[in-house]
Amino acid sequence: MITKTVNNVTEALDGVEDGMTFMLGGFGLCGIPENSISELSKRNIKYITCISNNAGVDDFGLGLLLKKNQIKKMISSYVGENAEFERQMLSGELEVDLIPQGTLAERCRAAQNGIPAFFTPAGYGTEVAEGKEERDFDGKPHILEEAFKADFAFVKAWKGDKAGNLIFKGTARNFNAVMSGAAKITVAEVEELVEPGELDPNFIHIPGVFVQRIYQGDNYEKRIEQRTVRES
Numbered sequence: 463m464i465t466k467t468v469n470n471v472t473e474a475l476d477g478v479e480d481g482m483t484f485m486l487g488g489f490g491l492c493g494i495p496e497n498s499i500s501e502l503s504k505r506n507i508k509y510i511t512c513i514s515n516n517a518g519v520d521d522f523g524l525g526l527l528l529k530k531n532q533i534k535k536m537i538s539s540y541v542g543e544n545a546e547f548e549r550q551m552l553s554g555e556l557e558v559d560l561i562p563q564g565t566l567a568e569r570c571r572a573a574q575n576g577i578p579a580f581f582t583p584a585g586y587g588t589e590v591a592e593g594k595e596e597r598d599f600d601g602k603p604h605i606l607e608e609a610f611k612a613d614f615a616f617v618k619a620w621k622g623d624k625a626g627n628l629i630f631k632g633t634a635r636n637f638n639a640v641m642s643g644a645a646k647i648t649v650a651e652v653e654e655l656v657e658p659g660e661l662d663p664n665f666i667h668i669p670g671v672f673v674q675r676i677y678q679g680d681n682y683e684k685r686i687e688q689r690t691v692r693e694s
Contacts (some may be wrong), residue, residue: 463570463658466626471501471582474649478502481534482684483511484568485615486524486530490543491686493634494523497651497679498616500540503527511535515566515637517547522685531555539563548655557623561590566606572609572638573644574672576683579608615645618679622652623661626670635667643672651679 468474488494503526518524535557548555562584581604595606617638620631655678
């Protein structure tokens, strides 16, 4: 029987080195591969290029890596909740490539599906389009965007089985789904790891063929990014 299971996060990150490019799932504080990020922090892996929708917050998510200056370049669409990110960007310590969120998702999806590039109207006429090929389709200008090339994709799912099949819960599906299989090696951490056949195939979001390593994570924080309450 096919098994993608590794014993722990240490084995899951075997082969990770300085200077690599990583994809990291998550949106805001939802669906973050916390265990994998913590291990990257412990190993002090440096000169990283991170592809992620956002840069976490101070002292959580990618904020852990930013705090230790482990990230060389951030490729993302939103970075507004991290003061350390802002400081490093404005000081020139951190290289930043901000791209439209839809383009970010599609560049992940293109890599996942083996498509080298695609045309999109998003970003035409802005700094995003600088240096990129332009072409008209039906009288509308588009720019050429290339698929991402990453060494590892780190994703977090609600449930997974030992064959690598994944189910995401609610909005944690976000960028985790399109990043699965979009890098040379996809590492999935799950809240619950079960035997093959225990997941209903009708509810599987990502098939195991897109995952190379899977392990059960622990100590997940259930944070609320912006807590809003009514006055009594």
